[in-house]
Amino acid sequence: MRLLSIVTAFIFITHTASAAPGAHGPNGEHITNEEKVVGQLGRQADGSVIMPMPTQAMLGIATQIVTETTISKTIKMSGVVRPHPEGHAVVQPSSDGRFEAPESGVLTSGKSVKAGQVLGYVHYQDTAYELASQNSELKVVRNQIAQTRRDVDRLKSLGELASKQELDQLQTQLKNLTEQEYALQQGLEKPEALVAPIGGTIINNNIRNGQWIEAGTDLFEIIALDLRLVDATTSEVAHLTSLSQATLLENSAVKLSYIGYSPRIxxxxxxxxFESRGEDDSAAPLLLGQPVTVIAPVDSSINGLVLPAKALVKNSANLPVVWIKVSAERFMPQAVRYQTLGENEIVVIAGLGADNRVVTAGASLLNQVR
Known part of the structure; x- marks a missing residue:
């Protein structure tokens, strides 16, 4: 509305504009005739816009003369961010039991963890009968250990009178009983420690202190910060063997390396x-499940006019257009065909001739003038 008010303020001014030498189509034809155009400021009957120089400066309208260049052809693919196998770990208990948080408390999603950090404990819980049976077995083993130790000490006190063979047998028996006690103790008295296999950001799958959990349940997931997979789809099967590197339309700072393609359509x-390694800290993070657009160069080239992405707008028919400056105060929309080069650039491949002065800043504001 502010833009319309600015244009309306000059509604009674008469403007005369003629086609500039560079205002021509892709085949050299003049886009406008050189007759005088007399009318109100703003949108004209032929679709052009008349705007005084002071208003252009206030709205930040900027232009540049475009020239034809040869660049590598790119293909655009829809993709989704996935976890990388090397940077994705799950933490599962090996037995049923109740979850106990470490001293630091239950870790919530988004916390950073280090490899080897204890995330919690699982206390094994069996039925009352089985628990009583195993406790009884543990007591028997401990009594046997105590008796065997007394026998060993008695033989050692005899000195040279003791049978060396009998002493060796008792010491071996004591070692076996001690190992049996440790195994029973691990299952009954010592909880299972849940340890982070890698460092990264943790995802808590709704785990709470004291919660009953089953063996094999995914309690936590850990995602490395610098590793991601991007799975994309394309119909350009002829270029599958020529892919190597790629970027994201949404974030050109993220560099993707080509892994390969599935042999099934x-x-x-x-x-x-594709995979991303060593994500730039200054870039927006790639979140799992995030839809992205992959831009990948292929082994072919095209001739076109490189422009900033903000120079491209949509007209009332939802067609892509750029605005050409045909005189000091007159602008004309031109429908084009283009390809995306990256987050901030496009290449016009049809509909626009070289040496035109194209609006590169403020095109969206100019496009709103009515």
Whole structure:
């Protein structure tokens, strides 16, 4: 509304504009005639916009002359961020029991953990009968250990009169009983420690202190910060063997390395796989399940006009257009075909000729003038 008010303020001014030498189509034809255009400021009957120089400066309208260049062709693929096998770990208990938090408390999702850090404990709990039976067995073993130790001490006190063979047998028996006691004690008295296998950000799968859990349950997941997979799909199967590197339309700072493609087509689309290692801390994080757009160069080149992505807007028919400055105060929309080069650049491959002065800043504001 502010833009419309600015244009309306000059509604009674008469403007004369003629086509500039650079205002031409892709085949050299003039986009506008050189007759005088007389009318109100703002949108004209032919779709052009008349805007005084002071208003252009206030709205930050900037232009540049474009020239044709040869660049590598790119393909655009829809993708989803997945966890990398090397940077994804699950923490599961090996037996049923009750979860006990460590001294630091139950870790919540989003916390950073280090490899080897204790995330909690699982106290084994059996039926009352089995528990009583195992406790009884443990007491028997401990009594046998005590008796064997007394026998060993008695033989040692005899000195040279003691039978060396009998002493060796008792010491071996004592060692076996001690190992049996440790095994029973581990199952009955000492909880199972849950340890982080890798460092990263933790995901708590709704685990609470004292909760009954079953063996094999995914209690926690750990995601490394610097490893991600991106699974994408494309119908351009002819280029599958020529892919190598790629970027994301949403975040050009993230660099992707090509892993390979699936040998099976699903729904007419091939699945291709990329990985990201060493994510830039300054870049927006890649979240698991996040939809992304992958831009990958292929082994072919195209001729086109490279422009900032903000130079491209949509007209009332939802077609992509750029705005050409045809005179000091007159702008004309031009429908184009383009390809995306990255987060901040496009290449126009049809609909626009070289040496035109194209609006590169403020095109969205200019496009709103009515």
């Amino acid at each position: 699903s729904g007419g689309l091939a699945s291709v796989h």
